[in-house]
Amino acid sequence: MSAATIAPILPVTRYPLLRCLAIYRSMPLLSGATVLLFVLVNAALVCQQWLLGQAVHDVTAGRAVLRLADGTLDHAPALRWLLLLGGVALARALMLYAVALASQQCNQRLLTQLRARIFSHIQQLQLAYHWRQGMGELVNRTTRDADKVRDAMITFWRQGVDTLLVLVAVLGLLCWYHPALGLVPLLLCMAALALLLRQAGHLVRLDRATGAAYDRVSQDIAEGVTGVRVIKSFVLEQQRSTRFAGEVALFARQARAALAYASSRVPLPQAVVAMGHVWIMLYGALLVERGQLNLGQLTAALLLATMLVFRLEGVGRAMQAWSDARASAGRIWELLDTPLALAGGAGQLPPGPLGCRLARVALAAPGGGKLILDDCSFTIAPGETVALVGATGAGKSMLAHLLPRLLQPDGGSVHLGSDAMGWHDAAGLDLPALRRRVHVLPQESFLFSDTVAANLRMAAPEASDAELRRALQLASAGEIVAGLEHGMQTRLGERGTTLSGGQRQRLCLARALLAAPDLLVLDDATSALDAVTERRILGALRGEGGARTMLLVASKLSTVLHADRVLLLEGGRIAAAGTHAQLLASQPAYRELLGIAGEGGHE
Known part of the structure; x- marks a missing residue:
């Protein structure tokens, strides 16, 4: 079943494990x-204990093995009991x-x-959320935290549902x-459960601290793998190893504290x-003496009491698992409750050349605070190639x-849109x-760990x-593929690290x-x-024919020279x-950005 078909979850944010249970x-x-x-298992348990009591009573009363008139023994009653x-x-x-x-099966589903x-929600979140969160933290919520919730659901069936039924039956x-x-x-079981519940809150706080320490360990691992070239270039191996050892030691201390408290x-x-x-x-001995209870029933009652003791020991271990999972479930629902914000509409753009228009746009830095864009307006006509230049951090x-x-x-x-087809608000369009x-093609190129052909067909599967x-010819990439051992069937390393x-x-x-976009943005x-x-x-x-509109986010003069117009963001x-030529003659800031000296534009 897809994530989209999951039943609506409880809106109460204080009970994250209950919200997970609602998925059932x-x-x-x-x-x-x-x-x-x-229910059937525990009904059989009660039946088993009751029959055992009756069998013991028959044994003590001399009815399990009978002496016949000829002096032989009849073992049939004992055999029937067995x-x-x-x-x-x-x-x-x-x-x-x-x-x-x-x-x-329930737990795995x-x-x-x-x-x-979780994965579907992460894919739909705004880029600003990903810029604020570490990769290790998001991976942990999908793996470690989800596994802890699954483990809690195992104890939910074994120590939750089963123990409750055992208590009722016994x-x-x-x-x-x-x-x-x-x-x-x-009354004693209720008192013991109250003690366990009182301890659960502190266990949750301890596990939250443990989870935060684990996130830092995962983040260090992710950065150590993805940034290995930087680490080697600056000879930071020892420094990073020392830092990682410190994060692992902190995680171990937090985990030991949680385990010691629970134990x-x-x-x-x-x-x-x-x-x-x-x-x-x-x-029970007093009742036996009064004749209100037989010895077999007392034996069964003692066995049942022993079962309660062992059951509560299991509940204690389950409480620790539930406390751990409560913290993990809280972190999961904190992510899932993050609003997507980018809800698409149902509007469709008519076919034809596409332009764009920004009207008094304001945009704050990720997390809020200072405005990066403020009262930003411009228009790009369909088929036009426009360069956008600005200082580092200007918001290009x-x-x-x-867009x-x-x-x-x-x-x-x-x-x-365009003047011919009309201008359509992007907020009302189907995403x-x-x-x-x-x-938008960003400066940081990303290739998946797959073949060249599979990477290319992600934009056009057919x-x-x-x-x-x-497409390779247009991108001057034909010689790259020709130089690979297996051509387009060559598997690339993770993130395409086997290439320059x-x-x-x-x-x-x-x-x-x-993908044949009508508006292509090359972000450096x-x-x-x-x-x-x-x-x-x-x-x-x-x-190609002039139908494609292009916005070139540029930092090099060689890129700007290919544009029909230039926009200076400041x-x-x-x-x-x-x-x-116009900006070169009239804008000193433009000349400075491109490293061109002198009013006449001489390099």
């Missing part, structure tokens, strides 16, 4: 069958096997659905023997329940991400359809080999071209290319617009 509503037949099997008890034990064993399979929901049989035999153990608190509730064992022995990349609605403006509006028409070669930066940029550009996506290769690529793109808004 999406599998009513399986979870219902599991509960029924638990067969009956053995049959009940076998039936219970088979049901225990079935209930274990059913509960494991819950884990699958929860992970699918205390019910004790009360049937005599009300006082069941009442005192019931030191469980014996007290267990001792409280064990007092019920003493009560049954003393009061954030502006580029507004396909990878970011949402805090004020103003973004429109797409998938919009992003097929508008594509593309033929001829179309792949055409310029090669990755050209393959990513070929992938973007396969040719920064790793030499001037000759860049000129060849941009010249080929402009020579102070959060477009400070100047015009051709390269």
